[in-house]
Amino acid sequence: MKYILVTGGVISGIGKGIIASSIGTILKSCGLRVTAIKIDPYINIDAGTFSPYEHGEVFVLNDGGEVDLDLGNYERFLDINLYKDNNITTGKIYQHVINKERRGDYLGKTVQVVPHITDAIQDWVMNQAKVSVDGNKEDPQICVIELGGTIGDIEGMAFVEAFRQFQFKAKRENFYNIHVSLVPQPSATGEQKTKPTQNSVRALRGLGLSPDLIVCRSSTPIEMAVKEKISMFCHVNPEQVICIHDVSSIYRVPLLLEEQGVVKYFQERLDLPINDCSNNLLFKWKTMADRYERLQKICSIALVGKYTKLRDCYASVFKALEHSALAINHKLNLMYIDSIDLEPVTKAEDPVKFHEAWQKLCLADGILVPGGFGIRGTLGKLQAISWARTKKIPFLGICLGMQLAVIEFARNCLNLKDANSTEFDPNTPVPLVIDMPEHNPGDLGGTMRLGLRRTVFTTENSILSHPYFIGVQFHPEFSSRPMKPSPPYLGLLLAATGTLNTHLQQMSKLSYSDIYSDASDDSFSEAKFAELDIN
Secondary structure (H helix, E strand, O other): OOOEEEEEEOOOOOOHHHHHHHHHHHHHHOOOOOOEEEEEEEOOOOOOOOOHHHHOOOOOOOOOEEEOOOHHHHHHOOOOOHHHHHHHEEEHHHHHHHHHHHHHOOOOOOHHHHHHHHHHHHHHHHHHOOOOOOOOOOOOOOOEEEEEEOOOOHHHHHHHHHHHHHHHHHOOOHEEEEEEOOOOOOOOOOOEEEEEHHHHHHHHHOOOOOOEEEEEEEEEEEHHHHHHHHHHHHHOHHEEEEEEEEEOOOOOOOOOOOHHOHHHHHHHOOOOOOOOOOHHHHHHHHHHOOOOHHHHOOOEEEEOOOOOHHHHHHHHHHHHHHHHHHOOOOOEEEEEEEEEHHHHHHHHHOOHHHHHHHHHHHHHHHEEOOOOOOOOOHHHHHHHHHHHHHHHOOOEEEEEHHHHHHHHHHHHHHHOOOEEEEEOOOOOEEEOOOOOOOOOOOOOOOOOOOOOOOOOOOOHHHHHHHHEEEEEEEOOHHHEOOOOOOOHHHHHEEEEEOOHHHHHHOOOOOOHHHHHHOOOOOOOOOOHHHOOOOO
């Protein structure tokens, strides 16, 4: 087993997750079996109770794990399905160690951070790295591990120490450290500054880890003089300094890494069994990135929610829409609308926000109401749903969005004016939506039906209707992939661009597997979508 640890320096939020995912994609393109682990140093057991404004959306795995959104990046890039134990938190580790102490497993010894916590971290990583993904009978060959936060954070010290020890346990030829660091370029001078990276690497080396590869994040391509300066002061060769500057889309990142020779360096440093890297996967990524940059037609979708101030709150929804737009050769214009701004009370309090929100809604080719909790903003969502239904604008409701669509229809079409959900009014006389039996208000974590569940259609030819007004309780965005868009989202984009009927007619001539072939299948190409006459 080969382990690749991705650490970060200077500041968080510079794209460690995308770089870790891209590294995995490159290695998978070389025919290697890849898995991924994300480490989050917070004490929470999982991400399930976070406010979306804290860490963005909560990504839900097939086994019901509520995890960090970076695992969504891993699944989308690598086209694999991970497990809840692929997300390690400080809370999970301490809970595991405390449970062992309570059982007497330590035989009366004093339980300490070193060695008990650090040993538990190493054991967890080694055990989870061996777990096969997607039913593959063979164990993974590469495990990409992302350590959240930045080097020097007090929360992450136990993990850094665990990997300092682990590099000797795994042996040099099996352990590789990639350090991602920011190279800022102050507007006052326009000069790319290396000092933050130097300090970050110095801190990392002081804690016992030496980077094998330094990935420099910058707004513009790094100059050779800057690269050589980082090489000199950070004790690495110039070819071990990689630049990832801001690009038009994240689909370019694996290509940038590959172009700078990381495959050859991985192969030599880790003695990887790579014979041929001519796999079509990276070619498909290049084709997809090129298509993304050539898109001319625009499709505008209004996302009506209550966490619209931070884009990461709806990260998977955005990706699913982007995948679908790309599949039909359209550029996505996603308009975030705070549902509260659509409510009449806003007109009285802030008429500017009210009119701006309704102007966006009126310009939308399609409307999406995502999942959520609580009564705040529900009136605005109901207003948006009513607008979509009466004006025949393509609509997709996810989870709460579906429930509100049912309530809106009951109130305005069936004259059930008191129709409601018990979540909003426990004593509603017309309870159209009720709490699930599993729900336990006394415990906020893992209390709902989460994960992959089988859906049974009672008819052989089940299609979503047109005009497209669809609601689903599940979250199809979690299973969307760049080359295999989620069908409900694809349907919304097709309807919004006026091509759904043509698509359905052509679908009768081509099998679903012909069109949305696996990323490892050479049959995927632009020609497949051209056959559908929806370009």
